[in-house]
Amino acid sequence: MHESWQxxxxxxxxxxxxxxxxxxxxxVIVGNIVAPVIAHRHIARRIKNExxxx
Amino acid sequence: xxxxxxxxxxxxxxxVSRPIALALAVPGVLLAVYGVYGGLVNAPxxxxxxxxxxxxxxxxxxxxxxxxxxxxxxIAGAVALVWRLKLAEIFVVAAAPVxxxxxxxxxVTGSIWGKPMWGTWWVWDARLTSELILxxxxxGVIALHNAIESPRSAARACALLSVVGVINVPIxxxxxxxxxxLHQGPTVTRFGRPAMEMAMLWPLLxxxxxxxxxxxxxxxxxxxxxxxxxxxxxxWVKKVFSDA
Numbered sequence: 001m002h003e004s005w006q007x008x009x010x011x012x013x014x015x016x017x018x019x020x021x022x023x024x025x026x027x028v029i030v031g032n033i034v035a036p037v038i039a040h041r042h043i044a045r046r047i048k049n050e051x052x053x054x
Numbered sequence: 055x056x057x058x059x060x061x062x063x064x065x066x067x068x069x070v071s072r073p074i075a076l077a078l079a080v081p082g083v084l085l086a087v088y089g090v091y092g093g094l095v096n097a098p099x100x101x102x103x104x105x106x107x108x109x110x111x112x113x114x115x116x117x118x119x120x121x122x123x124x125x126x127x128x129i130a131g132a133v134a135l136v137w138r139l140k141l142a143e144i145f146v147v148a149a150a151p152v153x154x155x156x157x158x159x160x161x162v163t164g165s166i167w168g169k170p171m172w173g174t175w176w177v178w179d180a181r182l183t184s185e186l187i188l189x190x191x192x193x194g195v196i197a198l199h200n201a202i203e204s205p206r207s208a209a210r211a212c213a214l215l216s217v218v219g220v221i222n223v224p225i226x227x228x229x230x231x232x233x234x235x236l237h238q239g240p241t242v243t244r245f246g247r248p249a250m251e252m253a254m255l256w257p258l259l260x261x262x263x264x265x266x267x268x269x270x271x272x273x274x275x276x277x278x279x280x281x282x283x284x285x286x287x288x289x290w291v292k293k294v295f296s297d298a
Contacts, residue, residue, distance in 0.1 A: 012105035017170055021163040025112045028159045036275035043282045047295050052286045
């Protein structure tokens with residue numbers, strides 16, 4: 001438990017380590033969410049454009 | 055068994071996977087946020103490590119997911135090899151990038167945690183090395199899939215690598231018991247006296263469960279894209295997009 005918000009952000013002197021870990025985690029998770037959406041949209045557009053009709 | 059047969063039907067899967075993915079996403083994200091918030095804000099400070107121990111709440115769920123993800127790929131891989139189920143093949147390919155990214159996250163957060171606690175970013179000890187090999191196995195599956203032209207052969211090769219590589223999973227899990235490592239021993243799966251007090255453990259379990267549900271969600275999304283690509287010339291896919 002932290003005494004104040006200031007103390008919370010300071011993480012007992014380990015702020016750089018703790019917050020960089022969580023920042024990298026956020027990037028990885030957002031990437032995992034966005035990548036399949038883009039891939040799906042891209043494939044769907046090509047199918048709609050009838051690129052695969054032979 | 056009828057539902058299983060229906061679930062093997064690709065158009066049916068494409069239709070129901072969307073609501074299922076959302077049903078996993080909502081509790082998954084809520085649990086993960088709740089767990090991480092609990093770990094960062096509410097959990098008491100560790101008497102040895104201070105606030106640095108709060109990296110645990112992202113490191114352990116990621117590491118857990120790296121093992122869970124690979125094991126699920128190996129099971130799907132076995133199903134794909136034995137019963138030639140197309141959806142199992144697609145699962146292996148779709149889960150690999152998700153698993154790889156969380157393995158990467160486990161390694162990176164572990165490294166960032168190691169610097170202030172061990173005084174070094176990296177040591178070649180059993181736990182760290184075997185987890186790095188897991189990342190290479192994931193990357194191997196992805197590379198294999200990209201390297202082989204025929205989707206069927208590519209998927210079967212990926213399935214085979216997943217099954218063979220799963221031997222690494224128990225090695226990672228037990229590495230901290232079998233060898234002397236710098237990495238600390240098990241805290242969650244230890245029997246008897248809990249190694250952590252409940253106020254610390256509870257958010258961790260929530261985050262780990264949340265991450266697991268999110269893995270299902272993200273893998274299903276990848277599966278949908280992969281399925282469309284594999285089936286792009288089929289009549290049912292054309293029908294889905296001509297109706298819309």
